[in-house]
Amino acid sequence: MAAICVFCASSNKLDQQWLDLATQTGAELAARGHTLVSGGGCVGMMGAVADGARAGGAHTLGIIPQSLVDLEVADLSSDELVITGDMGSRKNLMIERSEAFITLPGGLGTMDELFEVWTTATLDLHAKPIVLLDPTGFYDGLVSWLGQLADTAFVRAAALERVTIAKSIGEAFDEIERALA
Structure with missing residues (x-):
C-alpha cells in the first residue's frame, strides 16, 4: 500500500462532473488500501477526493500553508494535517511524503504541482510514478x-x-501499482 498524492483543483465553482471524478478517485484509493496525500484543502475537488478517501476508510494526510489555513479552507477532518510556512514548502513536503502522484483536472496550482513533480523526476531526483488521469x-x-x-x-x-496518461480511475491506480511492484 502506498501514499499517493492527488493534485487537483480547489475551486468551489466547478461542474459536478469534476467533483464526482475526485470523489470516485478518493474512493478507489481507499478501496485499494492506499493513503491519500493532498494539498490539505476542504474545498472543490481537493475536498471531494479527501471525502471520498475517508468515506472508504483511507488514511488522509493534508499538507497546507498557513496562509490557506488563515482563509479557513483547511481540511480539519484530515487524519494528519501538516501546516507549512509557504507554498514551496508545501510542494516539497508533498513530494517527500508521497510514493506516487495522480493529477486530476485543475488550473494553475495543479499545473504547478504537476510540473514540479515531473521536472524533479526528469532530473532523476526521484523515480516515483506520475499519472495524469484524463x-x-x-x-x-x-x-x-x-x-x-x-x-x-x-x-x-x-x-x-x-x-503515464490514464483514461480511467482504475487504469490510473493499476499503472501506479504496477510501477511500485
Whole structure:
C-alpha cells in the first residue's frame, strides 16, 4: 500500500462532473488500501477526493500553508494535517511524503504541482510514478503542445515518458501499482 498524492483543483465553482471524478478517485484509493496525500484543502475537488478517501476508510494526510489555513479552507477532518510556512514548502513536503502522484483536472496550482513533480523526476531526483488521469480529454491540448516541444528539442522525449496518461480511475491506480511492484 502506498501514499499517493492527488493534485487537483480547489475551486468551489466547478461542474459536478469534476467533483464526482475526485470523489470516485478518493474512493478507489481507499478501496485499494492506499493513503491519500493532498494539498490539505476542504474545498472543490481537493475536498471531494479527501471525502471520498475517508468515506472508504483511507488514511488522509493534508499538507497546507498557513496562509490557506488563515482563509479557513483547511481540511480539519484530515487524519494528519501538516501546516507549512509557504507554498514551496508545501510542494516539497508533498513530494517527500508521497510514493506516487495522480493529477486530476485543475488550473494553475495543479499545473504547478504537476510540473514540479515531473521536472524533479526528469532530473532523476526521484523515480516515483506520475499519472495524469484524463478520462475526458481535458489535457489533450497540453499533451499535444508538450509533444511539439519534444519535436523542437525544448523537451527531451524521455521526459514525456515519465508521465503515464490514464483514461480511467482504475487504469490510473493499476499503472501506479504496477510501477511500485
